[in-house]
Amino acid sequence: MIVPAEMGTRGEMNQADLLSLTGANPSSDRFIRYWSGRSGRSHQEEPLGEWDGFPVEALGHFHVRTSSLKRIEALVFGRGRPLLLIGGLGVTAPIWLNQLEGLAADHRVLIIHKPGHGLSETVDDLSFDGVARTILDVATCLGFAEPLHVVGACIGANVALALAAMEPTRVATLTLVNVVGSESLEELGTESKDRHGVKALMESLRELDRTLCADLYRDIRDVPRDGGLDGKRAVEIYENSKSIDPLAYVQYVVANAGVRSSLPATDEVRARCLLLVGEKDSAVDAESTWKLRSRIPNSICAGIPNAGHYPYLTRAREFNKILRDFVDGA
Amino acid sequence: MTDTERRIIEIVSGCLELEGADRVIAAETRLVEDLHVESVQMIEILYIIASDFRVELDANRIGGLRTIEDMCRYVEERSPRADSA
Numbered sequence: 001m002i003v004p005a006e007m008g009t010r011g012e013m014n015q016a017d018l019l020s021l022t023g024a025n026p027s028s029d030r031f032i033r034y035w036s037g038r039s040g041r042s043h044q045e046e047p048l049g050e051w052d053g054f055p056v057e058a059l060g061h062f063h064v065r066t067s068s069l070k071r072i073e074a075l076v077f078g079r080g081r082p083l084l085l086i087g088g089l090g091v092t093a094p095i096w097l098n099q100l101e102g103l104a105a106d107h108r109v110l111i112i113h114k115p116g117h118g119l120s121e122t123v124d125d126l127s128f129d130g131v132a133r134t135i136l137d138v139a140t141c142l143g144f145a146e147p148l149h150v151v152g153a154c155i156g157a158n159v160a161l162a163l164a165a166m167e168p169t170r171v172a173t174l175t176l177v178n179v180v181g182s183e184s185l186e187e188l189g190t191e192s193k194d195r196h197g198v199k200a201l202m203e204s205l206r207e208l209d210r211t212l213c214a215d216l217y218r219d220i221r222d223v224p225r226d227g228g229l230d231g232k233r234a235v236e237i238y239e240n241s242k243s244i245d246p247l248a249y250v251q252y253v254v255a256n257a258g259v260r261s262s263l264p265a266t267d268e269v270r271a272r273c274l275l276l277v278g279e280k281d282s283a284v285d286a287e288s289t290w291k292l293r294s295r296i297p298n299s300i301c302a303g304i305p306n307a308g309h310y311p312y313l314t315r316a317r318e319f320n321k322i323l324r325d326f327v328d329g330a
Numbered sequence: 331m332t333d334t335e336r337r338i339i340e341i342v343s344g345c346l347e348l349e350g351a352d353r354v355i356a357a358e359t360r361l362v363e364d365l366h367v368e369s370v371q372m373i374e375i376l377y378i379i380a381s382d383f384r385v386e387l388d389a390n391r392i393g394g395l396r397t398i399e400d401m402c403r404y405v406e407e408r409s410p411r412a413d414s415a
Contacts, residue, residue: 090369116393122393123393124390124391124393125389125390126389127389194381195378195381197377198373198374198377198378198381199374201373201377202370202374205369205370205373206370209370244369245362245393246361246362246367246368246369246371246372247362247372247392247393247395247396248393249369249370249372249373250369250372250373250376250387251389251393253373254387254389254392255389
């Protein structure tokens, strides 16, 4: 077992408890299924476990006490340029499995479960700015002092954008994958509702979930035969990565949907920015991403043809190559 | 049992289509752990409570509404319609 020198172990850090530090294999069934059904229920301290087989020298699984005294879960893999991955609403670490396998050999990959996800407790402020502050808090606590290469997907991209606008010096590069435009969030409108309005909101949210699912299945079906995708495995990863406290889900909806100013002051972003879209994303309109480019200085766009909402899962080779070229070219 | 508690139990049991809810749900019942409420069901429950009692949903407080009792307290602090009769 190798302990990253700059990270330390339990007792050496002020606020982070190390749950396990192992040669763990994220491709294992245990890793993929670890978070499923756990969020929002009483915390189970069962460690991820000790396994062999992953060609990355260390995995740290942490609970970090933030300045608000809430416990946030984080995982650290590998060694190299620091790469922070922020997932979309409701998903946890397994969704990034292909990036761990493809990038953690020469990057230090940090996955922070947003409040209310996985074993992370929820916090009061779940606005994008509030979540960004929590994530920065955790990264700092874990000793990530140098500027981070930040990757956010879906509303994780909105959080990443808020983070880059809030603390420009902490961000080396910014990659926004299928970022949710402010129009999409406004359409959900969450002001007070009568019963008919509540049913309509619920139906919108269920429809969104169905759309994301259908998007994933279509994406898997359309992948080229030599694309290296195991469709059954991708679905298993997607389904098992879902882990959100239902109360936190409502909090995210109330705090961010229907909010007119849900995109931060994008002209504050200083880092080079890559706007990456799956060109067949059914849930997020690629057009809103193209519009965002004109609002973020120093940004470029890239599309992955025939990819939907989860290009990092279904088009991992292409996704990882684009991301690696962008990050390592910084 | 207060009127507020009775009404909130009715709403929760209605949303979850539970029969005999008064025997299943008590003040200390936890929505996620005990009743297995899922995300979109939680939206329905909280929005209907907000609508019925004419209270605003405060995003900063939602995370603390883990039990029926938590919900009663939240409503009673804010609603002119809630009472502790």
